[in-house]
Every structure is written in structure tokens, then in C-alpha cells.
Amino acid sequence: MDAYEVNEKEIDYNKVIAEFGASLITDELARKINHPLVPSLFFAHRDLDKIIDQEFAIVSGRGPSRYMHLGHLLLFSFVRDLQKKFKAFTFIPFSDDEKLLARNIGYEQVLLMDYENLLDLLALGFDLKKTEFMFDLVNMKQEVYNLAIKISSKLTLSTVKSALGFEPSQSIGIHFYPAIQAAHILYPTASFDLPVLVPIGIDQDVFVKLTRDVASSLGLKKPSDIMSKFLPGLTGGKMSSSKPETAIYTTDSYEEVKRKIWNAFTGGRATAKEQREKGGNPEVCVVNKYLKIFFGIDNSEACRRGEILCGECKKMLVEKLWEMLSKHQKEREKAKKKAEQAAPELVEIVEKIRK
Amino acid sequence: MDAYEVNEKEIDYNKVIAEFGASLITDELARKINHPLVPSLFFAHRDLDKIIDQEFAIVSGRGPSRYMHLGHLLLFSFVRDLQKKFKAFTFIPFSDDEKLLARNIGYEQVLLMDYENLLDLLALGFDLKKTEFMFDLVNMKQEVYNLAIKISSKLTLSTVKSALGFEPSQSIGIHFYPAIQAAHILYPTASFDLPVLVPIGIDQDVFVKLTRDVASSLGLKKPSDIMSKFLPGLTGGKMSSSKPETAIYTTDSYEEVKRKIWNAFTGGRATAKEQREKGGNPEVCVVNKYLKIFFGIDNSEACRRGEILCGECKKMLVEKLWEMLSKHQKEREKAKKKAEQAAPELVEIVEKIRK
Numbered sequence: 001m002d003a004y005e006v007n008e009k010e011i012d013y014n015k016v017i018a019e020f021g022a023s024l025i026t027d028e029l030a031r032k033i034n035h036p037l038v039p040s041l042f043f044a045h046r047d048l049d050k051i052i053d054q055e056f057a058i059v060s061g062r063g064p065s066r067y068m069h070l071g072h073l074l075l076f077s078f079v080r081d082l083q084k085k086f087k088a089f090t091f092i093p094f095s096d097d098e099k100l101l102a103r104n105i106g107y108e109q110v111l112l113m114d115y116e117n118l119l120d121l122l123a124l125g126f127d128l129k130k131t132e133f134m135f136d137l138v139n140m141k142q143e144v145y146n147l148a149i150k151i152s153s154k155l156t157l158s159t160v161k162s163a164l165g166f167e168p169s170q171s172i173g174i175h176f177y178p179a180i181q182a183a184h185i186l187y188p189t190a191s192f193d194l195p196v197l198v199p200i201g202i203d204q205d206v207f208v209k210l211t212r213d214v215a216s217s218l219g220l221k222k223p224s225d226i227m228s229k230f231l232p233g234l235t236g237g238k239m240s241s242s243k244p245e246t247a248i249y250t251t252d253s254y255e256e257v258k259r260k261i262w263n264a265f266t267g268g269r270a271t272a273k274e275q276r277e278k279g280g281n282p283e284v285c286v287v288n289k290y291l292k293i294f295f296g297i298d299n300s301e302a303c304r305r306g307e308i309l310c311g312e313c314k315k316m317l318v319e320k321l322w323e324m325l326s327k328h329q330k331e332r333e334k335a336k337k338k339a340e341q342a343a344p345e346l347v348e349i350v351e352k353i354r355k
Numbered sequence: 356m357d358a359y360e361v362n363e364k365e366i367d368y369n370k371v372i373a374e375f376g377a378s379l380i381t382d383e384l385a386r387k388i389n390h391p392l393v394p395s396l397f398f399a400h401r402d403l404d405k406i407i408d409q410e411f412a413i414v415s416g417r418g419p420s421r422y423m424h425l426g427h428l429l430l431f432s433f434v435r436d437l438q439k440k441f442k443a444f445t446f447i448p449f450s451d452d453e454k455l456l457a458r459n460i461g462y463e464q465v466l467l468m469d470y471e472n473l474l475d476l477l478a479l480g481f482d483l484k485k486t487e488f489m490f491d492l493v494n495m496k497q498e499v500y501n502l503a504i505k506i507s508s509k510l511t512l513s514t515v516k517s518a519l520g521f522e523p524s525q526s527i528g529i530h531f532y533p534a535i536q537a538a539h540i541l542y543p544t545a546s547f548d549l550p551v552l553v554p555i556g557i558d559q560d561v562f563v564k565l566t567r568d569v570a571s572s573l574g575l576k577k578p579s580d581i582m583s584k585f586l587p588g589l590t591g592g593k594m595s596s597s598k599p600e601t602a603i604y605t606t607d608s609y610e611e612v613k614r615k616i617w618n619a620f621t622g623g624r625a626t627a628k629e630q631r632e633k634g635g636n637p638e639v640c641v642v643n644k645y646l647k648i649f650f651g652i653d654n655s656e657a658c659r660r661g662e663i664l665c666g667e668c669k670k671m672l673v674e675k676l677w678e679m680l681s682k683h684q685k686e687r688e689k690a691k692k693k694a695e696q697a698a699p700e701l702v703e704i705v706e707k708i709r710k
Contacts, residue, residue: 100505101504142492149452152456152531155526155528156524156527157525157527169511171512172511173508176527176531178527
């Protein structure tokens with residue numbers, strides 16, 4: 001499975017879990033986490049049961065992009081909730097360097113994306129006393145660099161190639177990058193002797209697995225992770241920060257939210273008449289999924305019975321989303337002041353770039 | 356040719372130069388440099404003629420080792436002389452990270468080597484106002500890291516493999532390292548818009564060549580280099596920081612110098628009688644070479660005529676070397692104070708390690 005491109009429809013989660021050697025979240029673990037998205041969305045883990053009763057750190061990286069979308073918000077809201085519940089030191093490294101390596105994006109552009117994404121995270125209300133942001137191209141910590149070097153000495157080219165499938169025509173930077181990512185993950189363990197939890201989309205688990213293997217060879221405790229299922233894109237495929245029709249962006253206007261939801265993929269029939277008679281198919285409906293995941297509203301039964309039409313669900317979702325998003329956008333505006341405290345070096349550079 | 360293991364005896368310098376596409380130092384260039392080791396030892400270059408009449412920076416890296424030997428001192432004395440003559444900003448990066456990657460040496464051990472080697476360099480009297488020391492594992496500059504990332508995005512795995520011949524069983528760190536080395540070299544160009552001169556042993560030219568190629572793709576001026584021939588080891592092979600019999604170390608005692616020179620490889624005959632009758636072979640004599648290179652003393656003719664015996668040359672060399680070395684050791688002792696100014700972070704860490 002290629003970590004970079006996964007289509008939700010192809011995934012049988014139970015099979016994947018078996019193949020990965022991960023575990024499903026048990027009732028007991030779910031009770032301890034006590035979060036509405038567990039286990040409905042965050043459904044599997046590696047060794048979380050081993051650290052949940054002690055002090056641990058959370059690492060949740062961000063590959064900066066022009067826009068953050070609802071899927072990102074959901075993940076980082078979950079991280080924020082975990083931080084609060086477990087009083088966990090939280091490390092949020094921005095892999096802006098990986099963007100230079102893997103995409104054809106300019107240096108200044110990447111730093112502006114760092115800043116825009118930071119605003120979204122700050123808007124979520126992380127506890128800044130317990131949160132550390134690092135931007136690889138701005139304030140790479142010496143400890144993280146040294147850790148990346150040590151890790152890179154333990155990972156052979158053939159190991160990385162077989163785990164991630166790179167080609168010789170790709171850059172040495174791409175081949176090296178897993179070492180930096182592993183260093184991000186292992187930083188709290190190496191520097192503060194804290195076990196680490198990584199909340200992560202299932203497609204990223206391969207990096208955690210690689211990091212777990214290398215942690216052993218460095219004599220460090222293996223990181224744990226908690227994995228989420230895919231949140232489907234509005235058009236039924238994958239959400240993308242570069243395909244506006246697939247996702248609601250955190251900066252979208254009411255009109256944009258409305259248009260995107262109105263064009264979203266549903267399980268509706270060809271006509272209202274037909275739907276009233278035969279009922280819709282809520283299993284495949286993105287609108288239905290969003291209502292459930294984001295707002296705990298389940299219209300499935302009413303849909304199946306033909307008692308509710310797509311237009312009604314869409315309208316409901318637009319209003320709910322906009323309520324959430326307009327609040328987020330206000331917090332995002334306020335976050336511009338917090339940014340100076342949370343990431344002074346980045347703010348300084350971004351101000352220079354904008355002049 | 357493998358950059359990591361070259362045997363002097365196999366080298367036909369003219370052929371190498373032709374193969375490398377480098378140029379011999381012309382009389383005009385030698386006059387401008389005006390140094391006793393040019394062109395006798397530093398005999399070839401790439402594009403030095405293009406920058407010699409303008410302001411340029413010097414980059415001379417150090418892969419730290421337990422001991423520095425006379426060959427290292429000679430190179431860095433040359434760097435110091437160039438710095439003085441051309442008032443050149445000089446960047447001296449310590450590739451301590453590469454030691455972790457390529458050898459099985461512990462982290463603290465490497466930092467102690469950084470420190471010991473720094474003392475030798477400071478003893479040579481670099482102009483600290485114009486010199487910057489960087490230790491990758493201690494004070495890696497963000498600019499250098501960012502440059503390494505950019506460079507690593509332009510170097511494909513196959514390019515690096517064909518230039519340096521790595522194997523898939525080697526670490527991803529080893530494969531990435533050329534990007535860091537190139538970043539060292541290009542730092543003054545990228546950060547201060549200064550063209551760069553790299554004084555270098557001919558076996559290291561391949562890294563400069565790789566850096567020149569990648570500089571173009573980043574829109575940066577290609578670095579120039581000036582290449583030295585090999586200085587033979589005392590036993591006739593290569594000098595090594597880990598084989599005491601092959602080299603005089605900067606910290607050797609008088610007794611050690613004496614013993615090593617007394618065991619050195621010469622062009623002498625089996626007996627004194629035979630040598631007086633038939634003469635010796637100064638061409639292959641290491642003692643003769645050292646007298647010439649370090650002290651400008653040429654006993655070749657007298658040797659050929661049988662007028663001087665190996666013992667006399669050795670005695671002469673021991674006395675001359677000790678005069679030089681004891682002076683260096685005094686300066687090296689004084690350098691412990693300078694180190695705090697030149698490398699405060701390193702000194703702080705080393706003090707912690709030693710406690």
C-alpha cells in the first residue's frame with residue numbers, strides 16, 4: 001500500500017489492521033479516552049494501552065498546505081482534546097522541508113503556508129504552556145537534527161525503499177526524509193524521556209511503524225499511535241488541500257460552504273418522488289457521514305424510509321458547519337496575536353516576506 | 356576512483372587532472388597566490404583563476420578525528436595563509452555528524468574530537484574576526500540545514516550512487532550526507548553572495564564536483580577549488596589518524612616523533628657502506644619529501660651521490676619537526692582560552708561531558 005495515495009473505497013479496515021499488526025480500540029481503552037470520535041473514527045492503535053495510564057507526550061505533525069480543511073481540523077481538535085484530558089506535552093512539528101523536497105513549491109510560499117496553518121491550530125485553543133511548535137525550515141532544533149542523523153544511521157536504503165517504495169530517480173532528500181519524520185516523533189522520548197502517542201490517519205501508519213523499528217535500535221521506547229479511518233471528501237473520493245471541490249477549507253465563506261455541500265456526493269435518488277417512495281442510501285452519503293462525525297446527528301433511518309430528502313440534510317449540514325466555521329474563523333483572526341508568542345521566528349520571517 | 360580510499364602509488368596526477376577536467380596551476384596563478392606550497396603541493400584547481408581577483412570566501416571542512424596529523428596541519432596552515440593574504444571570510448564546518456554516520460563512534464566521543472581538533476586549528480592563528488566554526492551536531496545553522504534540504508531535492512539517488520558508489524545496505528544518512536557537505540561549501544555563496552574557494556586533497560575533489568553540478572541547478576555560483584597532491588604517510592602508504600605509525604600527530608611527544616621518524620620509509624640502501632658507494636633513492640624517500648615540503652630543505656642530490664645517510668636526514672627532520680611541533684603545542688595550550696570565544700556552545704557541552 002502506498003502511503004501517499006489511498007482510496008477509501010479500497011479499504012477493508014479489519015483486513016488492514018490484521019495486515020499492519022495493529023489492534024482495535026477496546027471498550028476499556030475507549031472508556032479511558034472518553035471521546036466522541038473513539039472508536040467511531042479513531043478505531044485502532046499500537047500500544048496505546050501500554051502508555052495510557054502514565055504521563056505521555058503527543059506528537060502530531062503538519063505538512064503545511066495552502067488551505068487546511070475539515071479533516072485536518074478534526075484531527076487537531078482531537079489532539080487538543082487529548083492534550084487537555086491527559087495534560088500531555090504536545091509537539092507539533094511542521095514538515096515544511098518535506099514540501100520543498102516532495103513538491104515543486106517555493107521556499108517563501110512554504111513559509112507562508114506554515115503561518116496560515118499555524119493560525120488554524122492556534123484557533124483550536126491548544127494550551128500554549130504545554131505545546132511546542134517547530135518549523136523545520138525556521139527553527140529546527142539541534143536535538144531533532146541530531147536525532148535525525150542518529151536515526152538515519154540505523155535505516156538502510158533498502159529498508160526505506162521496501163517500506164516506502166522510492167525510485168532511484170527520486171532525490172536523496174526524499175530518501176532521507178523518513179529519518180526527519182522519525183526524529184519528530186521520537187523527540188519527546190529522546191529529550192524528555194516521555195513515551196509518545198501519535199494520532200494519525202491510517203495511511204500514515206507506515207511511518208510510525210518505521211519509527212517503532214528504529215526506536216528499538218536506538219534503545220528508545222517505541223512510540224504508540226492511534227489511527228483514524230478516512231474522512232471521505234465531499235465528492236466521494238479523498239479530501240485534498242488543492243482540490244477545492246473535495247473539501248471545506250477553514251477559510252471558506254458561507255457561500256463557498258453552501259456551494260460545496262450542495263454539490264456533495266449523497267445517496268439520494270434521481271427524483272424527490274422516487275426518494276420518498278424507495279428511500280435513499282445513507283451508507284454511501286457523504287453529507288450523512290459529516291452530520292454524524294461532526295455533529296452526532298444521524299439521519300440514516302429517516303433517509304432509508306424516505307422521510308428526509310437530500311436537500312434537507314444538506315441545508316442542515318450547511319447551517320451546522322457554518323456555525324462551527326464562523327466561530328473558528330473568529331478564533332483564527334484572534335490567533336494572529338498568539339502567533340507571536342507561539343512562533344516568534346516564523347512571524348518575523350513571514351513579516352519580512354510580506355514586505 | 357573511490358574517494359574514500361586512495362593509494363598514492365597508483366596515482367598519475369596528470370592523468371587524474373585530465374580525467375577530472377581540472378586545470379594545472381599556471382605560473383601566473385602561482386604568482387598571484389605566492390605561497391611556497393604552490394604549485395609544488397597544491398598543483399591543480401577548478402576555476403580559481405575566475406575568482407582570484409575578486410573578494411571570495413574560503414570553505415575548509417574538518418571531519419573530526421582523535422588526532423590531527425601533520426597533513427591536516429599543512430592543509431589548514433595553507434588555509435590560514437590564504438585567509439591572511441586575501442582577507443577572506445573563512446568557514447570551517449566540522450562534519451561530526453558524518454562521523455556518527457560513517458563510523459561506529461559514539462556521540463560524546465565525536466564532540467570531544469571536535470574540541471581537540473578545534474584547539475589545533477585555533478593554534479594555527481586564524482583571524483577569528485573573519486572565521487566561523489560550525490559543528491553540525493552542536494550549532495548547525497538553520498541556513499545550512501535549509502541549503503542542505505534544497506540541495507538534496509536536486510540530487511537524485513542515482514546521481515549520488517554513480518558519483519560515490521554507495522550500496523543499498525548502507526544507511527540513508529550516508530546517502531544524504533553529500534547534500535550536507537555541499538551545503539557547507541555553498542553556505543557563503545547562498546548567504547553572503549561570495550564565491551567560494553575550497554582547498555582540498557585531490558581525493559575529495561569528487562565532492563566539489565558534485566557540489567558544482569548542484570550549484571548550477573540552484574542558480575548559485577559554482578565553487579572553485581585548489582587541490583593538493585597526497586602527502587605520503589611515514590610508512591610509505593596513506594597517513595591515518597587511527598594508525599599512529601603512519602603519521603606524526605600534533606600532540607606527539609619528542610620521543611614519539613623521534614621513534615616514528617626513525618621507523619619511516621626511506622630510499623636508503625641495506626648498509627651505510629652500500630649507500631656511500633651507490634647513493635640512495637630520494638624519489639621514494641618519505642623523509643626527503645617531508646624535509647622538502649615542510650622546511651624547503653632538499654637533500655636529494657647529496658643522497659643520490661651517497662654523501663648523506665638516512666640517519667642524518669632523519670635526525671635533521673626530527674629536530675626540525677620538533678621545533679615546529681613544540682611551538683604548535685604551546686599555541687594549542689593557549690588555544691583553550693580562545694575556544695570559548697570561537698565556539699562557546701561546543702565548549703559548554705564538552706565541559707558537561709567531562710564532568
